[in-house]
Amino acid sequence: MVVSSQITDWLVPGRTLFLSIQLIGIGCFAFIVAKRLVPLFRAQSDPRFDRLWERLGKVWKFWLAQWKHPRYRFAGILHILIFAGFLLLAQRAFAVLMIGAEHFALPGLSGEFGHLYDVVTDYAATVVFLCMIVAVVRRLVFKPARYAVPAKYGKAHTADAVFLLGLIAVLMAADSFFAASKAAGHVLQDQSAEELAFLSLPWILQSLIGSMSLATLWVLNLTAYLVHELAFYFLLCYRPFGIQFHVETSLFSIYFAKLDKGTVKPVRWDVADEHLDQVKSFGVKTFEDFTWKHMLDFYSCADCGRCADNCPANAAGRPLAPRFISTKARDYVFQHYPVTGTASNSTPLIGTIYSEDEIWSCTTCGACEEECPLLIEYIDKIVDLRRGMIDDGNVPQSLQKPLKALESRGNPYGKMEKRKADWVKSAEFQKTCSVKVLDRKTEAGTLFFVDSITSYDDRMQSIARSTARILGNIGEDFGILGPAEKDSGHEVRRFGEEMLFRALRDHNTEAIQASGAKRIVTADPHAYNALKHDYKDVPPVEHISQVIAREVKAERISFHPVEQPDRVYTYHDPCYLGRHNQVYDDPREVLDAIPGLKRVEMKRSRDRSFCCGGGGLMLFYEPKEEQRMGVLRVKMAAEAGADVIVTACPFCMVNVEDAIKVAGLEGRMSAIDLAELVDQQMVRVQAATAPANEIQRAPELVPGR
């Protein structure tokens, strides 16, 4: 055996082999990726090539800075370390692979800076190696609950995860052995040996093998190189077959992420509204009905389980966990678009990989999307799948009645249009407030958009009256549409009945425009979101909590101190006010402005708020569940030590009040809407509008008062 005297030429004998492994590796990877891209070219269009700077900003924040990761402290930090290590090592891996072919140093990575870089990467390899050990131990010993896969969703991915973690550890070890044996060789030959980073893995290895002969070191060096190369290319080509594909795809998923919260994608991006009638099929029925970005999401899902861990439907035992929407679709695409062989015919997704109940179980609360480190979208996919089911007539009976009533009467309850403004008719209310019904003859600057539940539901009418009194008290010139107002259609759209939504929207848009109002106020976050994101050509809209907060700041609203200072209040963020529209602070500021009001935060608040059970049509849907989301929510309030839950949404009120009863907390806990509380505590501008019977009735809303 001839040992080259020039240690930098150690790799020469294997060069042909090394080069062929590289060519084969890169070729295989290119082939596999090309195959993975095939379905994306058969997918629906999705215009995401705009708003470059906004998208780069997302990449900077969510990819490079790993913004979402620390929300799960331990796993997040572990991931950040691995990610940073990978980024640092990527260049070294490239350089190491290249020297297999010939002498190579990346431009800028030679000399002093190159040495510094070597030191950093020595440590990076060490950190990644240790992280792999921690991750494997975590997977095998501690088994975090969110990685579990219930039998109905498929097989656990633990073996795959551990295998991949192990491979990365091998890669790191090989990399370190390569550096250590090379450095040890240099020392033996008295060449100008670069110092390995103190206490790094290569440094430790060097001290272990330093006494070996040059020949042994040579074999070790060659072996380390070969193992590194094989592991590297095996990983590269294996990743597109499982959860590790996100290493390659995450950058693109984040760059092309959805930018507008609160919106719902159109039926077809490439079909103008007026041509919708010519579209043969609505929504997603087969895999190819997804957009290419949604398919990319399926590839990117790292199966970390954070979405499911935060999903209220999953927590309540409904048959839905967002991660499996992704992983089941990924399994589907791997099976139907195999790397070898031809793509098979597309089959309906509902009834095969997804169940009807699974898709109807979602309240579109957005907790999953808020949590996903890769910004994977779920709501648009769920809505698209629902559109497909609606188009096929595949709708639960419990939803058919309210949908039919929305079509014929403009509200899900089937109530007569002429009863829409009945809430203003109570004699006591009329003593305290007058409400105009706007039309082309009667005008007002502000339109109070009441929406169905607040207009028709006996309990929620109290929210409407409180809102009206607040608007009156701050001297707002306002009115309502009355019988001309139909349901905002917010849930109609999110339940997939796009054409019905459009009919409702067009009707309301015309009525709003005819009213001449310059701005809109609503007490219903669902109506707020619809008017803000789903409607076009209507005046700007505000939620009543934003109006109150502004008036409080301007000192135009002041409050009487609470009568029972021992009561503890907590604020429940409605999904469509909080997560979808980022109105977190206004309601809290209002509460904190009430003298003597003691407020605590629930563990899950603000962007981690837990959905109460959903609004609109979700109130009619009969889910298969173990318990109500609302019950889980009021228990969280109890855990926080609160006895009054303040919310700012009529649907939250329905769910929370019901849940208080179901949880057996009646008498100990109560719920009140922010508008009702403000109405109750507000200092009246005129003595004449002082609390009438209506408000004195409020104590029954707050048992114990």
Place this chain on the structure above:
Amino acid sequence: MEILVCARRVPDTSENEIELNAAGNDIERDDLVYSINEPDNYAVEEALQIRDRVGGNVTVVTVGGEDDEEILRRELAMGANQAVLISDEALNGSDGRGIATALKSFVQKGHYDLILTGVQADDGGAQVGGMLAAMLDYPFASLVNSITVDGGKLKVGREIEGGNREINEIDLPCVLSIQTGINEPRYVGMRGIRQVASVPIPTYGNSDLGLDTAAIGEAAAKVKRVDYFIPAAGKGAEILRGSREENADRVLELVATKGGLK
């Protein structure tokens, strides 16, 4: 299999406040919304499912006026192959027998293996199905809640008072009245209705069907409504007038004391 479903448009009781008119002989019909009579919708769904299993065509027919086209469009959107409107001024004021007479003439113009009706109309008397069968001299089964096609015959399940069921074999052609709950009717959305908006719906009048005017219309009606009212609360009826919670508690208490809870 050629299937005919006889359907009717009725005021939707869940979406209307039914009030007496000033004359006290009918309900106030301004501001009502209508829909297909619910059991008829189940009948159409059943017909579609049978067609999808064994092949054939589904035709939906109604006796009425232009306004009734609304429900025919809905059933076309659901998947019916064709829809027919029987409309003639001479039919106005017909009783159940008059309607059955018109339907009988229509049936005899075609070839139907199976005729379905809803078990009854929300505002009707559950009579047309039986009469139609008698006039055609077809066998009849009422309150049907399952149908299996078995060669040239059908096996139909019927609901028996007390919750029992029986299965009958019945020869084709026949008339069946369909009970709600036999299936889960599919949803018809706005899009579906828009897509069939231009499908022609043939209208058959008196002369098309060769109807004897003496057998139809108000003059021929042997059953006439003479009064219409909301019954006064009788003895033993108690109207609860408390809050929702109080009412719920009271109902529970009443049911428990009367032995309704075991």
